[in-house]
Amino acid sequence: MKTLLDDSAGSGARARKLSGEVLSIRGGRPLSGRVEVKGAKNLATKAMVAALLGETTSVLRDVPDISDVKVVRSLLEVHGVTVTDGEERGTLLLDPRGAVSAHMEEIDAHAGASRIPILFCGPLLHLLGQAFIPDLGGCRIGDRPIDFHLDALRSFGAVVEKLPSGIRLSAPDGLHGADIELPYPSVGATEQVLLTAVRAKGITELRNAAIEPEIMDLIAVLQKMGAIISYEPNRVILIEGVDSLRGYDHRCIFDRNEAASWACAALATDGDIYVGGAKQQEMLTFLNVFRKVGGDFDVHEDGIRFRRGGALRPVVVETDVHPGFMTDWQQPLIVALTQAQGESIVHETVYENRFGFTEALRQMGADIVVHPRGLAGGARRVPRRELEQAAVINGPTPLRGADIVVPDLRGGYSHVIAALTAEGESTVRNVGIIRRGYEKLFRKLDTLGADFDVIG
Numbered sequence: 001m002k003t004l005l006d007d008s009a010g011s012g013a014r015a016r017k018l019s020g021e022v023l024s025i026r027g028g029r030p031l032s033g034r035v036e037v038k039g040a041k042n043l044a045t046k047a048m049v050a051a052l053l054g055e056t057t058s059v060l061r062d063v064p065d066i067s068d069v070k071v072v073r074s075l076l077e078v079h080g081v082t083v084t085d086g087e088e089r090g091t092l093l094l095d096p097r098g099a100v101s102a103h104m105e106e107i108d109a110h111a112g113a114s115r116i117p118i119l120f121c122g123p124l125l126h127l128l129g130q131a132f133i134p135d136l137g138g139c140r141i142g143d144r145p146i147d148f149h150l151d152a153l154r155s156f157g158a159v160v161e162k163l164p165s166g167i168r169l170s171a172p173d174g175l176h177g178a179d180i181e182l183p184y185p186s187v188g189a190t191e192q193v194l195l196t197a198v199r200a201k202g203i204t205e206l207r208n209a210a211i212e213p214e215i216m217d218l219i220a221v222l223q224k225m226g227a228i229i230s231y232e233p234n235r236v237i238l239i240e241g242v243d244s245l246r247g248y249d250h251r252c253i254f255d256r257n258e259a260a261s262w263a264c265a266a267l268a269t270d271g272d273i274y275v276g277g278a279k280q281q282e283m284l285t286f287l288n289v290f291r292k293v294g295g296d297f298d299v300h301e302d303g304i305r306f307r308r309g310g311a312l313r314p315v316v317v318e319t320d321v322h323p324g325f326m327t328d329w330q331q332p333l334i335v336a337l338t339q340a341q342g343e344s345i346v347h348e349t350v351y352e353n354r355f356g357f358t359e360a361l362r363q364m365g366a367d368i369v370v371h372p373r374g375l376a377g378g379a380r381r382v383p384r385r386e387l388e389q390a391a392v393i394n395g396p397t398p399l400r401g402a403d404i405v406v407p408d409l410r411g412g413y414s415h416v417i418a419a420l421t422a423e424g425e426s427t428v429r430n431v432g433i434i435r436r437g438y439e440k441l442f443r444k445l446d447t448l449g450a451d452f453d454v455i456g
């Protein structure tokens with residue numbers, strides 16, 4: 001008998017504590033059926049922060065019911081923003097008119113395991129002239145510094161003070177336009193600049209900016225608020241600061257990470273999954289790799305149908321910033337590559353420690369060798385930075401059930417796909433982390449015919 005917990009009961013507890021949720025999964029069956037993908041976790045959370053900049057209520061639609069959204073919602077409420085649920089499911093109304101300073105302890109208590117709090121800096125400095133940001137959480141996939149963020153904020157005129165529990169910022173003379181070149185097209189740092197520059201006095205030029213679809217959707221949100229932002233060639237973004245912004249009404253871009261995850265689940269389990277809400281434009285690079293691996297997909301008006309088109313073939317993939325193959329896509333892809341006939345190589349060039357999840361796959365019988373300093377010689381792509389890791393996957397190897405603990409969000413989802421691919425029973429622990437980013441995970445697995453029970 002399967003007991004489906006209410007997926008919306010996400011916990012605000014810090015992710016480093018085991019969420020205590022345990023799945024028992026019996027693998028070896030194809031996943032087939034239709035799932036709906038809602039708004040992108042990595043846009044919705046940022047658009048919620050942007051509401052702080054408006055002088056009237058904002059409406060955000062297609063917001064996923066995940067714990068990362070709950071964390072940002074409670075952080076906004078701690079700062080006096082009124083957040084209410086709209087009529088339509090997945091709609092939030094965000095009224096910033098009661099915004100006030102919050103106490104450090106309160107902020108820290110609500111910061112959860114998210115990295116989003118760092119994006120409160122600019123809006124709070126504009127609103128209140130000060131901000132306190134607790135030490136950040138987020139997945140352990142590298143040391144994930146925030147130096148680009150702090151350097152950018154100083155360029156706008158903020159005073160940054162490091163405290164034992166986080167950072168305190170102030171802007172005694174307000175914030176002015178800045179001339180910023182990012183050392184690397186960082187998504188978070190680009191968002192930091194956007195959320196600060198729109199209300200700074202004067203013009204900001206941002207060079208070497210990230211241009212992910214979620215960034216472009218955040219620019220659309222800010223433009224709806226009255227911001228003046230132009231996107232120039234070669235990763236240059238110009239922002240003309242304005243004196244005031246109004247609320248927005250925006251429907252989030254779909255979550256291409258979740259869509260890619262279900263596509264890889266179809267590959268790995270030899271299934272057939274229709275992902276409602278998925279759009280081709282934002283997944284072009286992924287779809288090319290999906291087809292090269294041996295997948296088949298049909299693009300429809302309201303989604304994309306993914307299935308295995310025959311024997312899986314090995315590929316060589318490098319992760320990169322947009323429009324390259326996204327770093328968040330490599331974990332579920334690697335599970336499918338364990339079933340491909342031959343040697344695949346995945347070069348990870350964005351994070352310095354993003355193959356930790358492969359340990360559990362090896363436990364299940366996968367043949368994966370991780371090269372922490374990348375591959376020497378011709379096989380190695382010249383990375384944007386010193387950093388590059390590589391994973392060499394030889395297949396096909398039958399996977400067998402194991403007892404595994406989820407390490408992070410995307411790796412955790414891959415563990416679930418691996419357990420669904422493996423013959424026999426697996427126990428997957430610390431599943432709560434996965435629900436930070438995947439709405440209604442258990443219900444969707446149930447819809448697709450997965451054989452599992454929630455046992456803890």
Ligand code: EPZ
Binds near residue numbers: 146148328437
């Ligand atoms: C965002 O993280 C996403 N998270 C990540 O998704 C995603 O993998 C990443 O962008 C890349 O696309 C959210 O949007 C909440 P970065 P972010 O700044 O902004 C280095 C998921 O599972 N860096 O582009 O933190 C950094 O260490 C998550 O949804 C600095 O060195 O990513 C990394 O190596 C995982 N200094 C690289 O840049 C800085 O100040 C890219 O990081 C900032 C970043």
